[in-house]
Amino acid sequence: xxxxxxNRADLLYLAGAHYVPxxxxxxxxxxxxxxxxxVGEGVTNFGIGDRVTAxxxxxxxYAVGGQWAITPARFLMPWPAGVPAERACAFWMQYxxxxxxxxxxxxxxxxxxxxxxxxSSSAGLGAIHLARLLGATVIATxxxxxxxxxxxxxxAHHVIATEVENLAERVMQITGGTGVGLVFDAxxxxxxxxxxxxxxxxxxxxxxxxxxxDPSIEYPIAAVLRRxxxxxxxxxxxxxxxxxLLRRMKQFLSxxxxxxxxxPVVDRVFAFDQVRDAYDHMLGGxxxxxxxLHVR
Amino acid sequence: xxxxxxNRADLLYLAGAHYVPxxxxxxxxxxxxxxxxxVGEGVTNFGIGDRVTAxxxxxxxYAVGGQWAITPARFLMPWPAGVPAERACAFWMQYxxxxxxxxxxxxxxxxxxxxxxxxSSSAGLGAIHLARLLGATVIATxxxxxxxxxxxxxxAHHVIATEVENLAERVMQITGGTGVGLVFDAxxxxxxxxxxxxxxxxxxxxxxxxxxxDPSIEYPIAAVLRRxxxxxxxxxxxxxxxxxLLRRMKQFLSxxxxxxxxxPVVDRVFAFDQVRDAYDHMLGGxxxxxxxLHVR
Numbered sequence: 064x065x066x067x068x069x070n071r072a073d074l075l076y077l078a079g080a081h082y083v084p085x086x087x088x089x090x091x092x093x094x095x096x097x098x099x100x101x102v103g104e105g106v107t108n109f110g111i112g113d114r115v116t117a118x119x120x121x122x123x124x125y126a127v128g129g130q131w132a133i134t135p136a137r138f139l140m141p142w143p144a145g146v147p148a149e150r151a152c153a154f155w156m157q158y159x160x161x162x163x164x165x166x167x168x169x170x171x172x173x174x175x176x177x178x179x180x181x182x183s184s185s186a187g188l189g190a191i192h193l194a195r196l197l198g199a200t201v202i203a204t205x206x207x208x209x210x211x212x213x214x215x216x217x218x219a220h221h222v223i224a225t226e227v228e229n230l231a232e233r234v235m236q237i238t239g240g241t242g243v244g245l246v247f248d249a250x251x252x253x254x255x256x257x258x259x260x261x262x263x264x265x266x267x268x269x270x271x272x273x274x275x276x277d278p279s280i281e282y283p284i285a286a287v288l289r290r291x292x293x294x295x296x297x298x299x300x301x302x303x304x305x306x307x308l309l310r311r312m313k314q315f316l317s318x319x320x321x322x323x324x325x326x327p328v329v330d331r332v333f334a335f336d337q338v339r340d341a342y343d344h345m346l347g348g349x350x351x352x353x354x355x356l357h358v359r
Numbered sequence: 360x361x362x363x364x365x366n367r368a369d370l371l372y373l374a375g376a377h378y379v380p381x382x383x384x385x386x387x388x389x390x391x392x393x394x395x396x397x398v399g400e401g402v403t404n405f406g407i408g409d410r411v412t413a414x415x416x417x418x419x420x421y422a423v424g425g426q427w428a429i430t431p432a433r434f435l436m437p438w439p440a441g442v443p444a445e446r447a448c449a450f451w452m453q454y455x456x457x458x459x460x461x462x463x464x465x466x467x468x469x470x471x472x473x474x475x476x477x478x479s480s481s482a483g484l485g486a487i488h489l490a491r492l493l494g495a496t497v498i499a500t501x502x503x504x505x506x507x508x509x510x511x512x513x514x515a516h517h518v519i520a521t522e523v524e525n526l527a528e529r530v531m532q533i534t535g536g537t538g539v540g541l542v543f544d545a546x547x548x549x550x551x552x553x554x555x556x557x558x559x560x561x562x563x564x565x566x567x568x569x570x571x572x573d574p575s576i577e578y579p580i581a582a583v584l585r586r587x588x589x590x591x592x593x594x595x596x597x598x599x600x601x602x603x604l605l606r607r608m609k610q611f612l613s614x615x616x617x618x619x620x621x622x623p624v625v626d627r628v629f630a631f632d633q634v635r636d637a638y639d640h641m642l643g644g645x646x647x648x649x650x651x652l653h654v655r
Contacts, residue, residue: 082584251580273580281577284547284569284592288378291597296580301587 066148066332067128067356068094069341070156070185071272076123080278082298083123092128093119096142096151097358106136114142118155118313121300130335130358137306140313143320153327153353157189158316160299161247164269165190165197166315167308169245173198176238178258180204180225181249181274182214185353188328190247191218196324199245202237204230213351217328225257234261242266252277255294259283262292269297328352362444362628363424363652364390365637366452367480367568372419376574378594379419388424389415392438392447393654402432410438414451414609417600426631426654433602436609439616449623449649453485454612456595457543460565461486461493462611463604465541469494472534474554476500476521477545477570478510481649484624486543487514492620495541498533500526509647513624521553530557538562538586548573551590555579558588565593624648 073091075081096116099109109115117127120138127134142151165171177194179187182203194201195218203219205211211222223233234243242263248255249272259282262268270280282294302308319325330352333341341354369387371377392412395405405411413423416434423430438447461467473490475483478499490497491514499515501507507518519529530539538559544551545568555578558564566576578590598604615621626648629637637650 080581082581084585270580278580279577280580280583280590281575284566284574284576285376285378287576287592288594288597289380293591295589295591296583298584301584 064095064097064130064132064358066096066152066358067092068153069354089123090126090128092126094152094156095127095132096148109136109139115139116142116151121304149329149332149355150327153329153355157185158325159312160186160271161190161193162312163299163302164247165194165245169267171197171199171245176200176243178202178243178246183210183351184249188217188352192325196319210351230257231260250275252279253281255282259286262290265291268294271297330354332357360391360393360426360428360654362392362448362654363388364448365650385419386422386424388422390448390452391423391428392444405432405435411435412438412447417596445625445628445651446623449625449651453481454621455608456482457486457489458608459595459598460543461490461541465563467493467495467541472496472539474498474539474542479506479647480545484513484648488621492615506647526553527556546571548575549577551578555582558586561587564590567593626650628653
């Protein structure tokens with residue numbers, strides 16, 4: 064392993080709060096890049112010495128946080144030439160998470176407007192990049208306006224600061240009263256109520272995180288029925304565990320990567336033995352993009 | 360109008376809490392039977408003197424609570440010979456509401472087990488009858504065991520008293536650890552947490568009422584992702600507003616009615632001028648089946 068990408072899901076797993084049940088002792092981390100030391104029987108697509116990146120694998124036995132890691136061959140992809148380790152290890156979780164709702168589940172395009180909450184996280188930035196690639200209009204949210212310039216630089220057409228602006232009112236202004244067709248939300252809990260009135264008829268919200276601190280879904284029935292909208296918890300792990308959906312994701316994202324459309328933002332690189340400092344930095348909430356551990 | 364079927368949705372509408380926005384002055388009630396006095400231009404399927412029953416119409420302008428009512432022809436069906444008025448006016452809301460989840464959305468059959476909460480309401484009983492017709496195993500819930508015998512008589516294979524038994528544990532015993540594939544819930548709010556652990560992998564819950572008093576959906580994200588389940592607010596009004604889904608519902612249910620499989624349970628009949636007493640009785644929570652107003 065040369066570098067490891069850190070995720071909030073690692074902390075949930077450590078706390079026993081991840082939806083994948085924690086069983087100790089256990090490895091952690093689902094993103095890394097490195098060089099193949101050995102291959103199992105029947106593995107033909109990778110060989111010793113190949114440079115590879117790991118796709119998040121649903122089985123904690125194959126977690127990749129360490130100086131070495133074992134993972135199924137279908138959860139590996141080539142580490143593209145010219146991509147530094149800290150970016151190679153930061154690709155698949157953010158873009159894989161951002162991939163399924165707009166491309167497989169809803170198939171958004173240039174006529175659509177997407178709302179991306181807590182947009183400065185790695186998954187939020189991945190969602191901005193992917194929504195832009197698909198041609199959509201992107202509205203990003205952050206708590207304050209401290210990160211507005213960076214979010215615009217990453218592709219957001221509009222940025223709303225949820226602690227100082229009324230989210231639904233601003234979205235309705237921006238969309239001319241139509242609302243957004245897709246929400247990609249990392250906050251959850253009661254924050255959901257703030258964007259329901261920003262959703263278009265029959266819109267979908269995918270809730271993939273609980274940065275608000277309350278790992279639950281809460282919303283009024285009447286508002287949801289009135290709009291015919293759907294709000295659902297989402298994780299990329301189940302579709303990635305499906306061989307067909309995994310293959311489609313790998314193909315689309317690696318083509319987009321090769322074409323230069325998707326490039327992870329790296330917030331900060333920590334040394335391998337600074338892992339606690341790295342997670343503390345994540346909890347501080349000032350990051351923009353991915354926090355990475357350098358291994359060798 | 361000869362008789363009117365009452366629904367909790369009428370009270371929500373009166374309180375401005377229904378998802379269909381209340382606009383006053385307004386008519387109320389969505390179920391009735393009677394005899395045609397007049398038809399509009401172009402109406403060919405019904406004529407003066409026809410005995411008809413009204414299907415719930417999404418537009419409050421066509422509510423049917425009164426001595427006369429006007430409603431679009433596609434929201435009428437023949438009042439079958441031999442069916443008394445108090446049953447003819449009680450058919451379409453309960454079976455229409457119960458129809459879409461098990462037959463259109465999920466297509467359940469003899470291999471499936473269905474959980475029906477607050478099962479002694481008219482919609483709950485309609486769901487029991489329909490799930491039995493489709494061949495499923497039915498688990499009904501009620502707060503106490505006071506209504507257990509009646510629920511069994513209506514077709515429930517198992518009855519769980521949620522105030523004295525652990526709902527999820529009992530369901531898991533009954534299903535041999537598999538859980539139920541479909542939940543038809545009228546309670547909502549925090550009650551949802553009590554059946555999440557009773558749901559099978561990839562199961563669906565349709566939440567169509569809020570008898571628990573909290574008209575919201577609340578559940579923990581992790582438990583839902585772990586099971587891949589879907590929990591969603593549900594009303595039959597949107598599919599009934601779709602001409603194709605309305606026609607399919609009318610056809611299936613009228614065939615089942617003619618074949619003698621679906622017969623509403625009438626709790627109590629009130630005189631037209633006792634309408635307040637009738638709704639008070641509904642709020643008392645002792646009913647089993649439909650509360651009806653006799654008009655003429």
